[in-house]
Amino acid sequence: MNPRITDHPAVPYERTRRVAFTFEGRTLHGYEGEPVATALHAAGVRVLSRSFKYHRPRGIGLTCGAPSCPNCQLTIDGQYGVPGCATPLRGGESVRRERAWPSADHDLFGVIDRFSPFIRAGFQFRLFRRSPRLAHLAERVMGLIAGGGREVTPDAIARAARPGLGERRTALAVVGAGVAGLAGALAAADAGLEVVLVDQGAEPGGALRAETAPVRTPDGGAAPGFALAAELAARAAAHPAIEVLTGSTALGWYEGGVLPVHTPSGVLTLRPARLLVATGDYDQPLLFPGNDRPGVMVAGAVQRLVNIDHVRPGSRAVVVTRDAYGYAVAAQLCAVGVEIAALVDPRPGERAGADAEASFPSGVAASGVPHLTGHRLREALGRRTVTGVVVEPQEGVDGRGRAVRLDCDVVVVSAGRRPAEELLLQRLYHGDITLDPGPGTALPDGVAVAGGAAGITDPAEALTTGADAGARLARWSPENPALPEISPYPLSPGQAGRPSSSGGTSE
Missing domain, CATH: 3.50.50.60 (FAD/NAD(P)-binding domain)
Structure with missing residues (x-):
C-alpha cells in the first residue's frame, strides 16, 4: 500500500514541490514543508532513533504533541537533537539518526535492553559508591552511549545561531x-x-x-x-x-x-x-509492555499524519480507546483505506457501543470491524517494530473468553488528553x-x-x-484591577483533559 494518500475523502490537499534530501547516504524524496519525520515515515523508515538508556527503537507518534518528545530527534545538517516531527523539509538536507551504532535499525547497544532489570535509575551511584572516580567515569561512558558528549561543528553552530x-x-x-x-x-x-x-x-x-x-x-x-x-x-x-x-x-x-x-x-x-x-x-500514553515500539501511536499523532500530512500510519491497525475520540480516529483511518483489525475498549458494551455508533453511522457490525468491549491491551508484539498485539478480557467488566492475538503494524491509543x-x-x-x-x-x-x-x-x-x-x-487594565475574575477556568495542575463527545479536540 502506498503510504501517501492521494484521494483523501474529506480534506483537500495539494502537494507542494517534491524535493530530495540525503538520509544516511541514501537519496530520499518528500514534499517541501512537511515534517522531516513524516517524509521518512512515508519512505518506509519506521525506526527514527533509539532510547537514551536502553537503546530501544523509537518511531513517530509515540508521544507527539507532548512538550518534550525525544523519540524523533535527528541530526540534520550536523545539528544534533533536531525534532523531526516539528522541522519542515526544505530540500537538500543531510539527515542521520542518533544514539545507535552502527545504525538505528541494527544497534549493537540494543543488547543493553536485555539487562534492563539490573540497570535501574542511578545504579552507577550504588555500584561505585566507594569510588567517586569510577562513578564519574561511568557517567561519561553512559553519556557517550546515550548519545551525549558530542561536539557540534562550527558550521552547525553558525546556522543555528540567531540574533x-x-x-x-x-x-x-x-x-x-x-x-x-x-x-x-x-x-x-x-x-x-x-x-x-x-x-x-x-x-x-x-x-x-x-x-x-x-x-x-x-x-x-x-x-x-x-x-x-x-x-x-x-x-x-x-x-x-x-x-x-x-x-x-x-x-x-x-x-x-x-x-x-x-x-x-x-x-x-x-x-x-x-x-x-x-x-x-x-494525548496521554497508555501503559502496557511494548508501548514504546515504533508503530504504537497516540490518536492525535495519527490524526495529524492522516488529515494534515496525508500519509497513512500503516496498513493494518488496532485501535485501543476508552473515549469517543478514538472511535472518530478509527473511522477516519477506515476512510483512507487503513484496515482496522479490531476496536478494543475496556469499558462495558453499552458505553463503548454508544461512542462507536456515533463515529460509525452505518454501525460497527456493518463495517465488519471486530469490536472487543470489556477488553484491555495486554502487550504489543515485535522487537524492532510492532507486528501484533495481545488483548484479553478486562477483569470485572463484561469481557469473556481467552486472550486473543491480533496481527497489525499500527496500534492507535486514545487514553485521554x-x-x-x-x-x-x-x-x-x-x-x-x-x-x-x-x-x-x-x-x-x-x-x-x-x-x-x-x-x-x-x-x-x-x-x-x-x-x-x-x-x-x-x-481589564492595571488601572482597573477590580474587574471581576478574568477567567472562569483557573489553572488546575495535573488536571487530565477529557475528549469531547463529538470526538473533537480543543487545540
Missing part, C-alpha cells in the same frame, strides 16, 4: 494559536488591543487543523474542524491589530511579565501587559502563582487561560471560552 531581536511591549500576548487562542486574539483585537499571537506550529489552527468532524460554531451552525481552523487563522492573519508568530516557542514566563519567544529569526523578548495562555492539550499547562506550572513552581486551598489555582492579574490548557476539550466550548477570555482581558 537577539530586542525587547517589545504589547497590550496582549496569546500563547497558542489553536481555536481558543485564535478566538481570544480576535476578540481582544476587535476590542482595540494590540495582540501578538505566538504558536509553535508552521500554521495557526492547532490540532483542529486535523479534525474532519463537524464542529459547532457560535452562530449555531457547524463546519468541519479543519475549515473552521482555516477561517479563524485567515481572519487573524488579516487583522491589522494582530501579529502572528508561527514556528515560535515561548521559552518561559518570568518575573515582571517577561516572555522570551524563540522565533525563526531570533529570540524576541516580549513584555505583554496581559497574557492569554491557550497552549492546548496533548492532558492540558499543556507547563508554561503556567513553570511560573507556579517559581513562586509567583500561589495555590488556593480550593480546587483551583489563582492566576496573576491580567492573565487568563482558555481551551485545552484549562481542561476544555470540546472545540465549540474552547472557541466560546477563548473569545470570552479575550474580551475580558480587553476590559
Whole structure:
C-alpha cells in the first residue's frame, strides 16, 4: 500500500514541490514543508532513533504533541537533537539518526535492553559508591552511549545561531494559536488591543487543523474542524491589530511579565501587559509492555499524519480507546483505506457501543470491524517494530473468553488528553502563582487561560471560552484591577483533559 494518500475523502490537499534530501547516504524524496519525520515515515523508515538508556527503537507518534518528545530527534545538517516531527523539509538536507551504532535499525547497544532489570535509575551511584572516580567515569561512558558528549561543528553552530531581536511591549500576548487562542486574539483585537499571537506550529489552527468532524460554531451552525481552523487563522492573519508568530516557542514566563519567544529569526523578548495562555492539550500514553515500539501511536499523532500530512500510519491497525475520540480516529483511518483489525475498549458494551455508533453511522457490525468491549491491551508484539498485539478480557467488566492475538503494524491509543499547562506550572513552581486551598489555582492579574490548557476539550466550548477570555482581558487594565475574575477556568495542575463527545479536540 502506498503510504501517501492521494484521494483523501474529506480534506483537500495539494502537494507542494517534491524535493530530495540525503538520509544516511541514501537519496530520499518528500514534499517541501512537511515534517522531516513524516517524509521518512512515508519512505518506509519506521525506526527514527533509539532510547537514551536502553537503546530501544523509537518511531513517530509515540508521544507527539507532548512538550518534550525525544523519540524523533535527528541530526540534520550536523545539528544534533533536531525534532523531526516539528522541522519542515526544505530540500537538500543531510539527515542521520542518533544514539545507535552502527545504525538505528541494527544497534549493537540494543543488547543493553536485555539487562534492563539490573540497570535501574542511578545504579552507577550504588555500584561505585566507594569510588567517586569510577562513578564519574561511568557517567561519561553512559553519556557517550546515550548519545551525549558530542561536539557540534562550527558550521552547525553558525546556522543555528540567531540574533537577539530586542525587547517589545504589547497590550496582549496569546500563547497558542489553536481555536481558543485564535478566538481570544480576535476578540481582544476587535476590542482595540494590540495582540501578538505566538504558536509553535508552521500554521495557526492547532490540532483542529486535523479534525474532519463537524464542529459547532457560535452562530449555531457547524463546519468541519479543519475549515473552521482555516477561517479563524485567515481572519487573524488579516487583522491589522494582530501579529502572528508561527514556528515560535515561548521559552518561559518570568518575573515582571517577561516572555522570551524563540522565533525563526531570533529570540524576541516580549513584555505583554496581559497574557492569554491557550497552549492546548496533548494525548496521554497508555501503559502496557511494548508501548514504546515504533508503530504504537497516540490518536492525535495519527490524526495529524492522516488529515494534515496525508500519509497513512500503516496498513493494518488496532485501535485501543476508552473515549469517543478514538472511535472518530478509527473511522477516519477506515476512510483512507487503513484496515482496522479490531476496536478494543475496556469499558462495558453499552458505553463503548454508544461512542462507536456515533463515529460509525452505518454501525460497527456493518463495517465488519471486530469490536472487543470489556477488553484491555495486554502487550504489543515485535522487537524492532510492532507486528501484533495481545488483548484479553478486562477483569470485572463484561469481557469473556481467552486472550486473543491480533496481527497489525499500527496500534492507535486514545487514553485521554492532558492540558499543556507547563508554561503556567513553570511560573507556579517559581513562586509567583500561589495555590488556593480550593480546587483551583489563582492566576496573576491580567492573565487568563482558555481551551485545552484549562481542561476544555470540546472545540465549540474552547472557541466560546477563548473569545470570552479575550474580551475580558480587553476590559481589564492595571488601572482597573477590580474587574471581576478574568477567567472562569483557573489553572488546575495535573488536571487530565477529557475528549469531547463529538470526538473533537480543543487545540
